[in-house]
Amino acid sequence: MTNSKGVQRRSLGGLFHRAATLALLTLMAAPAWADYALNLTQGVSEFSERVYGLHMLILWICVVIGVLVFGAMFVSMYLHRKSRGHEPAQFSHSTKAEIVWTVIPILILVGMAIPATNTLVYMHQTGDSDMTVKITGYQWKWKYDYIEDDVSFLSNLDSASNSARQLNSGIDPATVDDYLLNVDNRVVLPINTKVRFLITADDVIHAWWVPDFGWKRDAIPGFVNEAWVEIKEPGIYRGQCAELCGKDHGFMPIVVEAVSRPAYQAWVDEQKQEQLVAEQNVERDWSQEELVAHGQAVYEAQCAACHQLNGQGLAPAFPALAGSPVANGPTEDHIDVVVNGRPGTAMQAFGDTLNEADIAAALTYTRSAWGNKASDTIQPRDVRAAKRG
Amino acid sequence: MSTAETTHHDQDDHHDHGPAKGLSRWVFTTNHKDIGTLYLLFSLAMFFVGGAMALVIRAELFQPGLQVVEPDFFNQMTTMHALVMIFGAVMPAFVGLANWLVPMMVGAPDMALPRMNNWSFWILPFAFAMLLSTLFMESGGPAAGWTLYPPLSLQGGDSFAFVIFAIHLMGLSSIMGAINIVATILNMRAPKMNLLRMPLFVWTWLITAFLLIMVMPVLAGAVTMLLTDRYFGTSFFNAAGGGDPVMFQHIFWFFGHPEVYIMILPAFGIVSEIIPTFARKPLFGYVSMVYATASIAFLSFIVWAHHMFTTGMPLGGELFFMYATMVIAVPTGVKVFNWVATMWKGSMTFETPMLFAVGFVILFTIGGFSGLMLAIVPADFQYHDTYFVVAHFHYVLVTGAVFSIMAAAYYWLPKWTGNMYSETLGKWHFWLSVVTVNLLFFPQHFLGLAGMPRRIPDYSVQFAEFNMWSSIGGFAFGLTQLIFLYIVLKASFGKRTEQLPDRVWEGAKGLEWTVATPAPYHTFDEAPDFRDEDVAHGDVAH
Ligand code: HEM
Ligand SMILES: [Cu+2]
Ligand SMILES: [Cu+2]
Numbered sequence: 001m002t003n004s005k006g007v008q009r010r011s012l013g014g015l016f017h018r019a020a021t022l023a024l025l026t027l028m029a030a031p032a033w034a035d036y037a038l039n040l041t042q043g044v045s046e047f048s049e050r051v052y053g054l055h056m057l058i059l060w061i062c063v064v065i066g067v068l069v070f071g072a073m074f075v076s077m078y079l080h081r082k083s084r085g086h087e088p089a090q091f092s093h094s095t096k097a098e099i100v101w102t103v104i105p106i107l108i109l110v111g112m113a114i115p116a117t118n119t120l121v122y123m124h125q126t127g128d129s130d131m132t133v134k135i136t137g138y139q140w141k142w143k144y145d146y147i148e149d150d151v152s153f154l155s156n157l158d159s160a161s162n163s164a165r166q167l168n169s170g171i172d173p174a175t176v177d178d179y180l181l182n183v184d185n186r187v188v189l190p191i192n193t194k195v196r197f198l199i200t201a202d203d204v205i206h207a208w209w210v211p212d213f214g215w216k217r218d219a220i221p222g223f224v225n226e227a228w229v230e231i232k233e234p235g236i237y238r239g240q241c242a243e244l245c246g247k248d249h250g251f252m253p254i255v256v257e258a259v260s261r262p263a264y265q266a267w268v269d270e271q272k273q274e275q276l277v278a279e280q281n282v283e284r285d286w287s288q289e290e291l292v293a294h295g296q297a298v299y300e301a302q303c304a305a306c307h308q309l310n311g312q313g314l315a316p317a318f319p320a321l322a323g324s325p326v327a328n329g330p331t332e333d334h335i336d337v338v339v340n341g342r343p344g345t346a347m348q349a350f351g352d353t354l355n356e357a358d359i360a361a362a363l364t365y366t367r368s369a370w371g372n373k374a375s376d377t378i379q380p381r382d383v384r385a386a387k388r389g
Numbered sequence: 390m391s392t393a394e395t396t397h398h399d400q401d402d403h404h405d406h407g408p409a410k411g412l413s414r415w416v417f418t419t420n421h422k423d424i425g426t427l428y429l430l431f432s433l434a435m436f437f438v439g440g441a442m443a444l445v446i447r448a449e450l451f452q453p454g455l456q457v458v459e460p461d462f463f464n465q466m467t468t469m470h471a472l473v474m475i476f477g478a479v480m481p482a483f484v485g486l487a488n489w490l491v492p493m494m495v496g497a498p499d500m501a502l503p504r505m506n507n508w509s510f511w512i513l514p515f516a517f518a519m520l521l522s523t524l525f526m527e528s529g530g531p532a533a534g535w536t537l538y539p540p541l542s543l544q545g546g547d548s549f550a551f552v553i554f555a556i557h558l559m560g561l562s563s564i565m566g567a568i569n570i571v572a573t574i575l576n577m578r579a580p581k582m583n584l585l586r587m588p589l590f591v592w593t594w595l596i597t598a599f600l601l602i603m604v605m606p607v608l609a610g611a612v613t614m615l616l617t618d619r620y621f622g623t624s625f626f627n628a629a630g631g632g633d634p635v636m637f638q639h640i641f642w643f644f645g646h647p648e649v650y651i652m653i654l655p656a657f658g659i660v661s662e663i664i665p666t667f668a669r670k671p672l673f674g675y676v677s678m679v680y681a682t683a684s685i686a687f688l689s690f691i692v693w694a695h696h697m698f699t700t701g702m703p704l705g706g707e708l709f710f711m712y713a714t715m716v717i718a719v720p721t722g723v724k725v726f727n728w729v730a731t732m733w734k735g736s737m738t739f740e741t742p743m744l745f746a747v748g749f750v751i752l753f754t755i756g757g758f759s760g761l762m763l764a765i766v767p768a769d770f771q772y773h774d775t776y777f778v779v780a781h782f783h784y785v786l787v788t789g790a791v792f793s794i795m796a797a798a799y800y801w802l803p804k805w806t807g808n809m810y811s812e813t814l815g816k817w818h819f820w821l822s823v824v825t826v827n828l829l830f831f832p833q834h835f836l837g838l839a840g841m842p843r844r845i846p847d848y849s850v851q852f853a854e855f856n857m858w859s860s861i862g863g864f865a866f867g868l869t870q871l872i873f874l875y876i877v878l879k880a881s882f883g884k885r886t887e888q889l890p891d892r893v894w895e896g897a898k899g900l901e902w903t904v905a906t907p908a909p910y911h912t913f914d915e916a917p918d919f920r921d922e923d924v925a926h927g928d929v930a931h
Contacts (some may be wrong), residue, residue: 037839038839051767051768054768057443059762066758069725069726069729070562070751070754072729073729076729076735077747080732080735081736082669087736088736089733090671091673091734092672092674093675094730102722105718116766116767120711140474165454167459173454174850180453199433211843215699215767217699221629221634222628222629223635226701240840244533244534249464249844316527317461317544333525344627346544
């Protein structure tokens, strides 16, 4: 800094000139920042734009204060050094100066607090929404319930990212589309519609964050938090869980697909159709092969994060299912563990999140995989009966 | 003056002066200088342990994909890194400095409670042995972050009980250390040194010690509630049992926010000693510095929930904590302005301690700016739990707290050891540290703004470049600290080649510079005659 030879020789005017040029260059480069993802996104809602404005306002205030304070320091370090023969003054206080540099910061802070307060009040207006989506965080996936439209599904990390993200997988993340920011089931939302979110969690605390909406909100077991968004532009908006929630915290992304209202309605109809098919699937008889094939897919998506693909679990936190007395024992107990979970452990109640066919298939698969002996079948009907208790 | 001290010692032969020989000197010592040395060496060791963990993290984050460790071990590393750095490196370093300097600065022969002093140090190695041993247990170390939020922290294995016990021990050690410092400062000052004549380092430590006494029991309470939730069936934080997981966060941060000031107020004190020395000019605005420190300490108790803006507080709560947090910028600003005013029109030289002090003022202020940004609630909805926060707290902790500790080490090392460090090596250490630490932490601002959450072992490819720079900076910063290690060890254990003057630095003020160099084993057996010219802020009475 100051005692590096170059700066020493340069005149004071030159120094200021350089500083000003640098600041100007940064200013001009600002629009280009977005391309390099250096700065906060402006987002796609009124709120996110206001947040961006606040962010830039405070950033510039800090830059100006920094230039003044550091500038004074550098000037002093240049002029008032012993090697230049500067004699030390002996003053040690000045009430006037101290009042000035207490009062001016207070005024600046008031200037920041006013727009910040307005924006915050705006964010808290969760009333008169057009639709409501309940978001539930689980280790390590999200569940979405569309309250009015009666649509409900789970959203997991997509399988391409999931394979690539294993330790030393040998897959280059750059070859995976939207690595770690892609899911199997997207949240579809209509644009220009005030969507209210009810955010909660089932096991530990998570946080739901899509930067383009301008906020994140903690998903806390036992609490229901509220937030809202009105998306302006159709598009795909990606985010991630933002509260440490265990080993796969980095692997529970969020993908929102914003579409026009008619397209949203079409999507809802499609979901309804699929639910109908799923309902019929619970009622009918499944063959062993069919159950095992479907069960393997369910297992890999829903259970392998903890119990591992090879069924060996991860000692000591996650028990092995290969050779487990439960997976080889009576079907009632096996169904019970998976439908109701084990309270107080990471084993959640899958009865709330998976449909009967998925659970039955996953169970049938685990009962015959990895050398497990009980190669009987569990039918979706059995799971439904257990659920109704 | 110093000759008088030394002769006094030579004549005074009816009790023991020199240290005992061998290991027992260190185990049984009640001497404030020995205990200060122990604290400082312990802190140095922990700095390298915590640093090694940071490098595991940075190695994993060097490029996208998982190459080095499993996610669960990654989480153990972030958790342990923070616990080791906070409770093992930074806090013991400040307590070590207080041990060495507070008695010498106030003209006292030793700490007020020397036996307790021995105990408060010797608890620490056991506490950290226990904490670190959890990494080798079957269930691994704690992995829920140093903030230990339930329900996640309750999911771990039985190493949890050891972690809680270790935290209790650290708290005990801190409380005893703090009581000792308060007792020393309030009771053992030289006769004419009234409170408003104390050196600023003593003032900041007095206030810090009160903070410690007030908040460490709160942490102890919080972790005890975790312990009973985990093992004795209580439901303080378990929603299913009628408890409240957010309550833990309130209790934790009621400790945690004052805790961050515990790690920065003594740093303010150090810098306020060093800058006047090398500007050869009295500290500007001594009295306002004292009041600013006290106001920061007071405010630190009413801002805790700014760590919890995204938990869904009511509007009124968010506004209160936003305004209170913004107010802290005022006394902090006063401090920065006073340092600049101290430099203004001085006659400055830039020996290594001054370089670190100036580096502190600039880089800590950058951390302060990002702190102000984080206080703005709507903006914090974006910044919270991203790398922007990681950058913020490393600017205030590494280029703040740690830089001040290094400045202090260079400044007082000659007084402690009788050896002058090599100015060339010191300058290399400073410049390499400044460049690498900024390479390490500055890009993290961009990462956070671009949307990278913290505490993740792997990230999407758009974040690859800055993470790579940051990791390179991390390894370079880590290597640079080996220079510091060499300098400290050489000064401590190398042969003495010259006799340094009592007042090692031309412009140094303070009673510690009136005793011989290196400082004799016992100083101020008789209270010194204190004069206003002896302190860095000069005569405040006029
Ligand atoms: C050698 C220099 C250091 C490096 C390279 C370093 C690096 C890191 C990294 C990579 C993280 C993880 C961030 C995340 O995933 O959220 C971290 C976290 C942290 N570091 Fe450091 N750090 C250094 C020094 C320090 C020091 C000196 C302190 C404290 C005095 C400190 C305090 C913390 C804290 C409190 C956390 C948060 C841990 C958590 O999320 O629970 N670090 N550091
Ligand atoms: Cu998470
Ligand atoms: Cu805080």
